[in-house]
Amino acid sequence: MKKNKNSKILVLFLILIVTVGFYAYLHRSELTEKSLLLYADINLKHKNYENAYKIYNSLSQYSSKDTEIKDKMTICLCKMPMIYSVQKKLLEIAQTDDGSNAEKMATSRILKFRNKILKKYGDNYVKEILFNNLVLRWGTESKNINYYLSGDKETPEYYLKIAKDVFADWQRESDEFLTFKQVNNEAGAKIIIKFHGNADTSEIPVNTEYQAGVTKPLIEKENLLKQMRIDILNKTHENEFFTKEQIKTLITHEIGHALGFCGHTKDNATIMYYSLDNDYDLYQNRIDTSLTSADINTLKLLYALAPDVCDNIKELEEKEKFIYHKVLFDALDDNKNAAVEEAMELVKVNPGSIAHSLALADAYTADGKYKESINLMILLTNHTTDKKLLNVLYYNIANNYILIKDFENALGYAEKAVSTNNTVDNRCLLAYVKLLNGDLEDAEIGFKRILSRHPSNVNASLGLADVFIKKKQYLEARKILKQLVKLRPDVVNDKVFAPYKMYVII
Numbered sequence: 001m002k003k004n005k006n007s008k009i010l011v012l013f014l015i016l017i018v019t020v021g022f023y024a025y026l027h028r029s030e031l032t033e034k035s036l037l038l039y040a041d042i043n044l045k046h047k048n049y050e051n052a053y054k055i056y057n058s059l060s061q062y063s064s065k066d067t068e069i070k071d072k073m074t075i076c077l078c079k080m081p082m083i084y085s086v087q088k089k090l091l092e093i094a095q096t097d098d099g100s101n102a103e104k105m106a107t108s109r110i111l112k113f114r115n116k117i118l119k120k121y122g123d124n125y126v127k128e129i130l131f132n133n134l135v136l137r138w139g140t141e142s143k144n145i146n147y148y149l150s151g152d153k154e155t156p157e158y159y160l161k162i163a164k165d166v167f168a169d170w171q172r173e174s175d176e177f178l179t180f181k182q183v184n185n186e187a188g189a190k191i192i193i194k195f196h197g198n199a200d201t202s203e204i205p206v207n208t209e210y211q212a213g214v215t216k217p218l219i220e221k222e223n224l225l226k227q228m229r230i231d232i233l234n235k236t237h238e239n240e241f242f243t244k245e246q247i248k249t250l251i252t253h254e255i256g257h258a259l260g261f262c263g264h265t266k267d268n269a270t271i272m273y274y275s276l277d278n279d280y281d282l283y284q285n286r287i288d289t290s291l292t293s294a295d296i297n298t299l300k301l302l303y304a305l306a307p308d309v310c311d312n313i314k315e316l317e318e319k320e321k322f323i324y325h326k327v328l329f330d331a332l333d334d335n336k337n338a339a340v341e342e343a344m345e346l347v348k349v350n351p352g353s354i355a356h357s358l359a360l361a362d363a364y365t366a367d368g369k370y371k372e373s374i375n376l377m378i379l380l381t382n383h384t385t386d387k388k389l390l391n392v393l394y395y396n397i398a399n400n401y402i403l404i405k406d407f408e409n410a411l412g413y414a415e416k417a418v419s420t421n422n423t424v425d426n427r428c429l430l431a432y433v434k435l436l437n438g439d440l441e442d443a444e445i446g447f448k449r450i451l452s453r454h455p456s457n458v459n460a461s462l463g464l465a466d467v468f469i470k471k472k473q474y475l476e477a478r479k480i481l482k483q484l485v486k487l488r489p490d491v492v493n494d495k496v497f498a499p500y501k502m503y504v505i506i
């Protein structure tokens with residue numbers, strides 16, 4: 001009797017399932033969408049943002065134009081912890097550039113996050129040292145970064161001793177944020193420093209100009225960082241041994257590269273400073289350099305970013321706890337002034353910082369506000385006597401004047417740049433401004449003078465070709481361009497060369 005009742009219920013239940021199933025089959029998309037939306041709304045109401053987000057997100061794949069779903073999805077994202085995937089999704093929404101509410105909400109959330117991070121890490125230059133806009137660094141979990149040092153028979157003993165000290169400096173100054181350990185074999189080392197003479201090295205290509213130190217990453221399978229290899233020459237370009245101070249600065253800088261600092265800065269108060277024009281500048285003019293707070297802040301922020309190239313596979317795959325670097329640095333279309341505002345904020349907080357003021361000038365230039373940039377830089381020239389900095393300022397002011405086609409002022413500042421520092425770059429700029437001013441004879445003399453000593457200089461070659469093109473001496477232009485291609489075959493792939501291609505092919 002009991003058994004019979006149970007089976008009746010079962011049959012009824014089966015019929016019900018089949019009916020509902022059949023109905024759902026007929027109206028499936030509508031039904032599931034509506035019930036899912038309802039379910040997501042309930043989750044949102046109960047502040048289960050993560051659950052709600054997941055549903056809105058999958059719904060938005062099907063109805064991408066539904067602004068209500070997109071808005072609600074963005075609300076959830078704004079309320080969720082800023083893990084990597086949330087940062088990435090918010091940036092994607094902020095960059096849609098459709099003027100939607102979602103875009104505005106996402107933009108404001110990102111800017112708030114950005115300010116928080118930049119305040120937390122303080123004065124830094126991470127933006128300038130990324131590796132082709134990718135983050136390259138060692139894993140944060142490995143206890144020690146092993147390093148190996150070697151020299152040849154000419155290498156002074158103090159080079160090796162100082163290299164050891166410099167690793168200790170990086171470790172101490174970063175409050176043991178990174179720790180290093182010397183090992184006795186190359187194979188077990190992540191960072192290798194080799195000091196050697198000029199003649200017996202196959203490591204440094206012979207056709208490059210003198211470079212005291214070179215750091216190269218060894219990367220496998222596209223993103224697996226295996227080793228950082230530093231080559232440092234025993235002697236200066238004048239064939240003398242480096243002094244203790246010189247070699248210390250040089251090693252500190254190269255180790256910076258080996259830790260993931262893949263670029264240089266314009267600020268000569270940082271270890272990654274590198275002059276625009278002079279390969280020897282680093283050790284000639286920076287003998288007093290030691291690590292600064294900006295260097296250490298940069299290190300710490302770099303290691304808080306999600307890596308694109310790293311030795312730790314886990315960190316490459318599980319990025320949630322890290323910062324997405326584009327969230328810090330990408331321009332947000334809705335808010336073109338963001339970079340300017342941010343830089344102004346930093347200048348306000350730290351009015352003495354020339355690095356911040358320069359960053360503001362850069363932001364103005366990037367934003368098309370050339371006059372603001374010029375005014376700020378002129379102001380900075382009145383507040384510094386540092387020749388290197390003045391050189392950077394004059395050079396940049398002249399370039400900004402070129403951008404607003406005020407060639408007369410551009411000429412004045414290009415001349416100032418040359419008289420501050422008679423470098424190839426500055427002289428090239430001056431000749432270029434003369435060309436723009438229509439002073440073809442002087443421009444030609446200027447470019448020719450540079451090429452007589454630096455025949456493979458790209459800018460001077462292109463400048464001289466420009467002079468000949470303006471004078472309608474196309475065969476002369478072609479000769480110069482062909483010569484350049486012969487000396488620098490890679491130049492044909494360079495964007496700057498594109499307009500000249502036709503002259504070479506003629």
Ligand SMILES: [Zn+2]
Nearest residue numbers: 253257264274
């Ligand atoms: Zn460097």
